[in-house]
Amino acid sequence: MIDQAMVVFTPSGKRGSFPLGTTVLQAARELGVDLDSVCGGRGLCGRCQVQCASGEFSKHNIVSRQEHLSEGTRVEARYQRIHGDFVDGRRLGCQATIQGNLLIDIPADSQVHRQVIRKDLDRADITVNPAVKLYVVDVQQPDMHDPSGDLRRLKQAMTIEWGLTGLNASLYILRELQQSLRKGNWQVTVAVHESGDILGVWPGFKEAVYGVAIDVGSTTIAAHLCDLSSGQVLASNGAMNPQIRFGEDLMSRVSYVMMNPGGDAQMTDAVISAINDLLRAVSTISGILPEDILELCFVANPVMHHLLLGINPVELGGAPFALTTDESLQLNADEMGIRVHPLAKAYLLPCVAGHVGADTAGVVLSERPQAGEAMTLLVDVGTNAEIVLGNHDRLVACSSPTGPAFEGAQISGGQRAAPGAIERVRIDPLTLEPRFSVIGSDTWSDDENFASDTATVGVTGICGSGIIEVVAEMFLAGIIDSEGVIKGDLAARNPRIQANERTFSYLLFQGSQEGDVTVRITQNDVRQIQLAKAALYAGIRLLMDRLGIERVERIRLAGAFGSHIDVKYAMVLGLIPDCDLSQVGSAGNAAGTGALMALLDKDARTEIEQVVRRIEKVETAVEPDFQQHFVEAMAFPHKTASFPELGKVVALPEPSSARPVRRRRVRRG
Numbered sequence: 001m002i003d004q005a006m007v008v009f010t011p012s013g014k015r016g017s018f019p020l021g022t023t024v025l026q027a028a029r030e031l032g033v034d035l036d037s038v039c040g041g042r043g044l045c046g047r048c049q050v051q052c053a054s055g056e057f058s059k060h061n062i063v064s065r066q067e068h069l070s071e072g073t074r075v076e077a078r079y080q081r082i083h084g085d086f087v088d089g090r091r092l093g094c095q096a097t098i099q100g101n102l103l104i105d106i107p108a109d110s111q112v113h114r115q116v117i118r119k120d121l122d123r124a125d126i127t128v129n130p131a132v133k134l135y136v137v138d139v140q141q142p143d144m145h146d147p148s149g150d151l152r153r154l155k156q157a158m159t160i161e162w163g164l165t166g167l168n169a170s171l172y173i174l175r176e177l178q179q180s181l182r183k184g185n186w187q188v189t190v191a192v193h194e195s196g197d198i199l200g201v202w203p204g205f206k207e208a209v210y211g212v213a214i215d216v217g218s219t220t221i222a223a224h225l226c227d228l229s230s231g232q233v234l235a236s237n238g239a240m241n242p243q244i245r246f247g248e249d250l251m252s253r254v255s256y257v258m259m260n261p262g263g264d265a266q267m268t269d270a271v272i273s274a275i276n277d278l279l280r281a282v283s284t285i286s287g288i289l290p291e292d293i294l295e296l297c298f299v300a301n302p303v304m305h306h307l308l309l310g311i312n313p314v315e316l317g318g319a320p321f322a323l324t325t326d327e328s329l330q331l332n333a334d335e336m337g338i339r340v341h342p343l344a345k346a347y348l349l350p351c352v353a354g355h356v357g358a359d360t361a362g363v364v365l366s367e368r369p370q371a372g373e374a375m376t377l378l379v380d381v382g383t384n385a386e387i388v389l390g391n392h393d394r395l396v397a398c399s400s401p402t403g404p405a406f407e408g409a410q411i412s413g414g415q416r417a418a419p420g421a422i423e424r425v426r427i428d429p430l431t432l433e434p435r436f437s438v439i440g441s442d443t444w445s446d447d448e449n450f451a452s453d454t455a456t457v458g459v460t461g462i463c464g465s466g467i468i469e470v471v472a473e474m475f476l477a478g479i480i481d482s483e484g485v486i487k488g489d490l491a492a493r494n495p496r497i498q499a500n501e502r503t504f505s506y507l508l509f510q511g512s513q514e515g516d517v518t519v520r521i522t523q524n525d526v527r528q529i530q531l532a533k534a535a536l537y538a539g540i541r542l543l544m545d546r547l548g549i550e551r552v553e554r555i556r557l558a559g560a561f562g563s564h565i566d567v568k569y570a571m572v573l574g575l576i577p578d579c580d581l582s583q584v585g586s587a588g589n590a591a592g593t594g595a596l597m598a599l600l601d602k603d604a605r606t607e608i609e610q611v612v613r614r615i616e617k618v619e620t621a622v623e624p625d626f627q628q629h630f631v632e633a634m635a636f637p638h639k640t641a642s643f644p645e646l647g648k649v650v651a652l653p654e655p656s657s658a659r660p661v662r663r664r665r666v667r668r669g
């Protein structure tokens with residue numbers, strides 16, 4: 001009589017011999033196989049689902065059959081009554097027992113460290129290994145012979161069933177505990193943070209708790225609500241950052257604090273209240289209660305980071321740009337004023353430097369330049385560009401004061417990216433006639449349906465990506481020279497080139513009805529783009545100097561601007577250095593993806609904390625070469641640097657004869 005059977009688990013390949021009657025979950029645990037369980041084998045959570053492979057597996061030297069598992073149990077029948085039939089003949093690993101040799105497959109969604117593929121957040125297979133986990137426990141009832149308190153008996157049960165020690169219970173938990181135990185007939189679900197803090201106790205089995213990754217940008221705040229067990233994003237939503245009413249960009253908000261005592265508290269209140277609204281919104285969309293949110297994970301630039309925490313940001317307004325802390329933070333959400341579960345935790349990614357924030361740490365976490373050999377350039381363009389360069393050997397970072405031109409500000413017809421804004425432009429080099437499309441419609445302006453297709457959005461102005469394209473197309477069509485001068489002699493060829501006092505402009509769009517906007521690209525607009533791109537390129541060049549390299553191998557543009565910009569045009573203008581265009585792309589909302597990774601995987605937090613400590617900071621304001629790099633970068637695409645890779649796909653005009661470029665000091669902010 002055989003009383004042992006061989007069990008092989010895939011995909012790990014772990015194998016062992018077990019007494020007949022052992023549950024599959026027990027066998028998996030003994031072998032250290034990654035099989036999930038929240039309810040501890042009570043047939044409640046369904047996380048332990050496994051699949052038996054049938055056939056002869058010579059590689060493993062076993063014959064595995066469905067009937068080598070025990071018959072379906074009443075507990076499994078109950079589970080299926082509540083949750084629907086198992087797919088693909090799966091069984092609950094905690095109920096099915098071993099009756100013969102088996103090849104057991106652990107599906108991806110039954111693994112503790114499961115991977116979820118994020119499509120809507122652009123990339124990254126995220127490992128799900130959250131800092132907050134749920135455990136179901138049966139607690140010994142009190143009796144007259146055992147005078148210990150309910151909390152002690154709960155802790156004992158957690159140690160016996162789950163091996164958890166060092167648990168801490170707050171007053172809130174103490175107030176909840178007795179009622180939860182009795183309501184659940186001595187069975188409760190406990191949420192435990194990795195620190196050992198008990199965050200919640202619910203009667204019986206609680207299926208899920210939630211976390212939210214939040215990217216606090218100067219303009220917008222984005223939130224992604226996830227199931228902390230499955231890693232699925234249930235809702236994403238965004239809102240404008242209400243601090244805009246105190247100042248458009250970061251430095252004007254710091255100035256507001258300098259000029260208005262108490263201004264920092266006003267801005268903290270505004271952003272916290274917007275976050276609370278957003279949390280309510282994502283909860284409603286997901287059909288959950290805000291009280292079921294147990295963790296938040298934040299990324300933000302340094303000024304937003306400080307204002308989020310109620311820390312006065314004035315030190316960030318001038319050299320040496322000292323942060324209160326550059327370390328990651330683990331806080332109670334409640335003390336930040338955030339209204340979700342009263343014991344919810346808030347994790348903030350570390351800041352890199354006074355001008356390079358936790359948002360950049362999020363981009364690094366998401367893009368992982370430290371993991372490979374390719375010399376990778378990460379650029380997050382905003383009013384300050386945050387730049388990271390390097391590979392597994394070394395990483396350097398800086399920020400550069402690009403100003404708001406890339407966001408459509410300080411441009412005559414500029415506007416934020418919104419429906420009606422011109423975002424794509426082409427100019428015929430022979431006729432110098434433009435065609436364009438606007439956000440909200442795919443129809444080009446030379447299409448006969450353009451007017452009807454854009455009737456609801458109209459043409460309202462030009463956004464950042466549109467400005468990049470129109471200036472690049474003007475350069476490629478020969479309307480502006482490599483020094484950025486609009487060529488007035490072309491006015492004779494096309495009436496769109498028009499004189500304005502001593503300079504010229506290019507008429508891109510003129511509405512036919514009263515009240516329609518006119519979008520023209522003026523000489524000053526081109527200058528603003530030159531200043532912004534020269535600052536960006538000069539920052540990148542400083543980092544290349546620091547690493548002693550002449551070429552980068554991979555470029556990722558992060559943020560909203562990076563998502564919409566056509567990288568070819570960015571290179572034509574020389575925003576970024578020459579690189580194989582197939583290796584240049586958008587990192588999408590990489591900061592938000594980084595926040596999500598840190599929310600769902602506690603090991604990702606350790607990783608980014610270690611990487612950020614290794615990043616060498618370069619302060620552009622004190623680097624003597626910055627001004628020289630800046631001046632050289634004013635030309636399109638650059639005064640001295642060559643662009644051989646770009647030259648393979650774009651016919652670049654000959655540089656105009658050198659004209660002295662006035663030196664101009666660059667100011668931060």
Ligand code: FES
Binds near residue numbers: 037039041048049093
């Ligand atoms: Fe929860 Fe099997 S461990 S159902």
